[in-house]
Amino acid sequence: MAEMKTEDGKKERYFLYYDGESVSGKVNISLKKPGSRLEHQGVKIEFVGQIELYYDRGNHHEFTSLVKELARPGELTHNTSFEFEFNQVEKPYESYSGTNVRLRYFLRVTIVRRLSDITREMDLLVHTLSSYPEMNNSIKMEVGIEDCLHIEFEYNKSKYHLKDVIVGKIYFLLVRIKIKHMEIAIIKRETTGSGPNTFNENETIAKYEIMDGAPVRGESIPIRVFLAGYDLTPTMRDINKKFSVRYHLNLVLVDEEERRYFKQQEITLWRKGERLRRPLQQQLMAQQTISQKNQQSSFPQSHPQGQPPEFAPAMQSTGAEPPSPQQSQSPMHEEAPEQLPPAKPSPQAHTRHQHTTATPQPKPQLEPPDEDMSTPKLPSPPTEPPTSIDSPEEEFLEAQAGSPSDEEEPGEEEQERVKPSPGVSQEPVPVAQ
Template sequence: LELYYDRGNHHEFVSLVKDLARPGEFTQSQTFDFEFTHVEKPYESYTGQNVKLRYFLRATVSRRLNDVVKEMDIVVHTLSTYPELNSSIKMEVGIEDCLHIEFEYNKSKYHLKDVIVGKIYFLLVRIKIKHMEIDIIKRETTGTGPNVYHENDTIAKYEIMDGAPVRGESIPIRLFLAGYELTPTMRDINKKFSVRYYLNLVLIDEEERRYFKQQEVVLWRKGDIVRKSMSHQAAIASQ
C-alpha cells in the first residue's frame, strides 16, 4: 500500500516468500514451479488520486553486484452478497418560503452494475430554477489525525431537468451505474484510507446560484458469478 504524499514508505499487509533455487550458476533457461496456498487477500486492488493498493508477484535473482527483479501485478476484487437491509432514502430540502422539494432513491446500497431509481417532488417553487442534475461524487480520504487529505472527484453528471418546474411536478430518475468507473465503498482500509460515494442533487437558478443536497450511498461488487459457478460445479459433481 503506497500513499503518494509519503513516497518511499510502502505499507505491506501481506508478504509471503519462497526460495526457488539454491546458490549456484545459471547457464541456460530454467523454469521453477511455485505455489502460494490460502493467501489472505483482505482488500480490493485500488488506484486513486493519493493512494495505491496493489498485489503483485516479485521474482528476485540475488547477485553480488545488483539483483535482477521482475514484478507482475495481480488484480483482486472483493465480491459481496446482496445486503439484507437496504432501505430507501427519502429526504427533504428547501429554502424557507422559496423552495421545498422532496427526493427519494429506491435503495441506499447499490452494486456496481445497478440502476439508481428515484423521484423528485416539487412541493413549493418560488424561485426560477433553470437546471437540475444528480452528480455521483467519489471522496477519497487518506491519512490520519492532522494529516488527513480529502480528494473529491465527480464521476458522473446526470441531467434531471432543463427548464422551470412547477408546484406538484414529479420527475423520475433512472441512473445506470454500469457505464461509469466505480469501485466498491472502502472504509478504513488498513487504517490508511477510505473511499466513499455520494449522490449530489444540484439545482441552479436563473441567477446562477447553486443549491445542493448530498447523500451517501454504499457501492458493492456483486458476487453472483461466483455463486453460479459454484452451483454449476456442484451440479456436475452430483451427476
C-alpha cells in the same frame, strides 16, 4: 484478465484473482549469452500487497508478504524454469488506483547476488466480492430553503452493486424561486491520511441534467441512473487505517441568477460476483445426472422376451438379492421414481417360484364346472400386490421369469402341464413336487 487505470490514466490488463484463491505460475530465467554462467546466492519469489501514498512515496506500507525459495545458492549454466504456488492466499482488500493513493498486489522475483540483486515485478489485480446486503432501506428526505423552496427526494435503495440502476423521484412541495435547470452527479471522495494530515480529493464520475425549466408545486421528476457505464469501485472505509473511498449522489438546482442549491446523499457501492458458483450439492447432483445418463445408454437394445431395461438382471445370482436401480446409485435424489402399474403375474413366474422355494404352495380352488365356460376368465390378482417396481424381491422374480438361467430349467412336460388351455380358466395349476 481485467482492466485497471495506472498512474498515467491509461488502462492496462492484469491477471484477476479473488480472495482465498491460489496464485501459481512459472518463473523463466534466460541467460543473455548461451554457454555463460550466472552465480547467485539464491532465487526467491514474493507475493506482496502494499499501499503507496503519493505524497509519501518513500514509505510503502505492506499488509501482506509471502516468500518462497525457488533455488539454493549455486550457479546457472543454462535457461531454467521454476514453478511456484501460493496456496489460498488471503487478499483482504481490493486493488485501487486513485488520485493520492494506490493499493497493489504484485509478484517479485529476486536473484540474490553479491554486488547487486536482479529483481523483476509483475502486478496482479484483486477484486473483493460481496453478498446482497441484509438491510437495504430506501432514502427519503425533505430539504429546502424556508419560505422559498421545499423539495422531497427519494431513492429506491441505499446500497447498489456496480452494475445496478439508481431509481428515484424528486417532489416539489414549494417553489417560490425561478429554477432554470436541475442536475444530478455521482461524486467520488477519496480521503487519505489521518488527523491534521488528512487530504480529501473529490472527483465527479458522472453528471447529467434531469430537468430543464421552472417546475410548479406538486411536480414529480423521475430519476434513473445506470451505473454499468462508469468506472466505479466498491466503497472502501478505513482501509488499513490509511485511506477511504466513498460515493455521494449530489442533487443541484440552479436558478436564473446562477445560484446553486445542492444536497448530497452518501450511497454504498459493492461488487457483485460476475461468475456463478454453484453450491457443492448442486455440482454433485449434476455429476450424478450425467452418470445416470451414461448408465442408461450402456444398456443393450434387445432384452430377453421383450422386457424393459428395468427388469433385466444387472448381475448373476449369488444367493443374495441383487441391488435395484435405485440402490446402485447415489442416495441423493430430488425427483421421486416414476410409479408404473404393477405387472401381471406370469404363470411361469409362479412355477419358477415353486421350484426355487422349499415350502409347498397351497392348492388353489378350481371353479365349479357348471359355470359358463364360454368366456375365459383372467387370473386373479395377487393378494398383496407390490406397491412399487422398486421392490428388490418382485424385481428379482420378474428378472428370473424373463431370463431363466442354465442351471435350473424346467422340462417340456412341466411347461406343458402349466400351459393354460384356451377354453378353460387360466388359473395356475399345481405342480407335483
